[in-house]
Amino acid sequence: PIITKNEIKKKLYLSHFLYVWNARVYEFGIILLIVDLYPNTLFPSSLFALCLCLSGIFFSATIAKIIDNGERLKTVKRTIFLQRISVLISISSLLLVKIFEIESTKISKFITLCIVIICGSIEKLCAIGNKIAISRDWLVKISNQYESVNENFLVELNTQMRSIDLFCKLVGPTFIATLNGFSTKISAFFIIISILISNPVEIYAIVNVYNNVSELQIPKVKFENNEVDDDDHNDLNKINSIQFFKNLKIFQKSVICLPTISYSLLYLTSLSFGSATIAYLLSFEDIDSFKIGILRGASTIFEFSSTFLFPFILPRIGIIKMGLISIISEFLFLLPIAISFIMKLSYCRWLICILIPFSRIGLWCYDLTAQNLIQLYVNDSDRGSFSSIEESLINFFELLSCLLTLIFNKQEQFAIPVYCSVGAI
Known part of the structure; x- marks a missing residue:
């Protein structure tokens, strides 16, 4: 059955709340866990932040191309799934070091930090993809579905989504910091359990929105814009460079x-x-x-x-x-x-x-x-x-x-x- 405009908003806001809550808790919690792994120095956490920035700079064009060329629902589901998997691997690696009290050698710490940085970069790119898909595309299509003159409804959607984001920004880090004050193990377990419980609900809500907004089901208009021959697909750097300059234009x-x-x-x-x-x-x-x-x-x-x-x-x-x-x-x-x-x-x-x-x-x-x-x-x-x-x-x-x-x-x-x-x- 077709659901009402208010029900669409509720499902959209529910999905966004669960998504942002997990993202905010992770981005603050991971820093606390890195500091716990490397006490008395800010260098590892700074290195983590730098690597995430670099991944965003170099791979944003590739992510945008995937979002533009992909089917709306599939791309959003994949970004959420990959994001959650990368977080689970990252937090679990730090948790294993803590639980089994693995000897804190430079090599073991370095390997763990590398895993955390790689997973963090994947999480960052998935977050960029999700932002492009939901904020830049889905919200526009949802507003088009319910308003002939859609600007006011679009403003409402934007402000409500931002309110949810800011609420999670206020409560999430404070909550995870409180848990971390008792034990880093407790905070790590909370992040893992939160993802495992909320992910099915988050996916269900966003699928429900898609199935009830016909505008989202209309295939995207694609222009013939490929200037890269099949032989060039062996050269990933060349493809990324060409795509970057297309996007820049x-x-x-x-x-x-x-x-x-x-x-x-x-x-x-x-x-x-x-x-x-x-x-x-x-x-x-x-x-x-x-x-x-x-x-x-x-x-x-x-x-x-x-x-x-x-x-x-x-x-x-x-x-x-x-x-x-x-x-x-x-x-x-x-x-x-x-x-x-x-x-x-x-x-x-x-x-x-x-x-x-x-x-x-x-x-x-x-x-x-x-x-x-x-x-x-x-x-x-x-x-x-x-x-x-x-x-x-x-x-x-x-x-x-x-x-x-x-x-x-x-x-x-x-x-x-x-x-x-x-x-x-």
């Missing part, structure tokens, strides 16, 4: 090329409650991990508020002004931090604590603006190619951010990443 011709570059630049930042800012704040005696936890929670609540502000303000000023106001507000909130470092004020750290949460409202409103622009102004057949370049840019700027904090890793050098973060905006 599509990206460069798009009317929203510059707004997307602008959005990607925001990932060149050390002014978030990520590892760099946390390490800087913890270097002061009057800031402890408990205060950091409160600040992260407050920051996520501010981010969550953007999902209410965006749909409220958007109809009144339009999407272009919405984007401009969002990015300007982020800049204005972060500018005093840069000025305080230039003037070498003693309370720089407190400005960071106070102003970063406010800046996140503008950041996430701009994120929603960019997503709506891509959904509305990029053709169905080009969405995967366009998004692959977007993901490559995001990963490139994240990589630069990691390199900045690796090079300028002392408390007194943190001003350099701060200037770059504000300058990128």
Whole structure:
């Protein structure tokens, strides 16, 4: 039987909640487990982050091609399945080392870290594929199914999906950190059990959405765009290079090329409650991990508020002004931090604590603006190619951010990443 619009939304939100919950718990939990394997050093976790960024840069084009050429339901099911398998292997390898108390030799640690990095890279690529498929394609088709003028319903879907994401970002890491405080084994077992229980429900929900949205069942329009001969398929690097430049051409011709570059630049930042800012704040005696936890929670609540502000303000000023106001507000909130470092004020750290949460409202409103622009102004057949370049840019700027904090890793050098973060905006 055909289900109603509200039931479609419930199934979509259920699937997305389970997907994002597992992703958020994993991305935070894996860092805790790596730190447990390599105590007293941040190098392995930094190496893990760098490898994930590099995998996103080099293989986004290939993932986009697979998503563009594949049947909608099959590609989404495969990305979810491969993502979950890679997480299970990664967490299990770390858990086995812990359970059987394998001798902590350099070789055993190195092998385990290699497994974790390889599985993490696969998980990252599957996440990119799922984002391209669901956010850039499925949501558009679902909104087309139920609205002749679909922009308002599309905004509703985008904001609700983002709300779910931010809720999981707030609760997931806090929950897994609490479990990890009791035992790393408990946190690892929780991640594994959570995946095994939720995965069938997640797949059922997304299949149900597909079966009841006729727009999703219409095959994608494919253009004859193959310029690679069969003999060339032995040369994977050549194929990837050709595909990358094809995607780059599509990206460069798009009317929203510059707004997307602008959005990607925001990932060149050390002014978030990520590892760099946390390490800087913890270097002061009057800031402890408990205060950091409160600040992260407050920051996520501010981010969550953007999902209410965006749909409220958007109809009144339009999407272009919405984007401009969002990015300007982020800049204005972060500018005093840069000025305080230039003037070498003693309370720089407190400005960071106070102003970063406010800046996140503008950041996430701009994120929603960019997503709506891509959904509305990029053709169905080009969405995967366009998004692959977007993901490559995001990963490139994240990589630069990691390199900045690796090079300028002392408390007194943190001003350099701060200037770059504000300058990128």
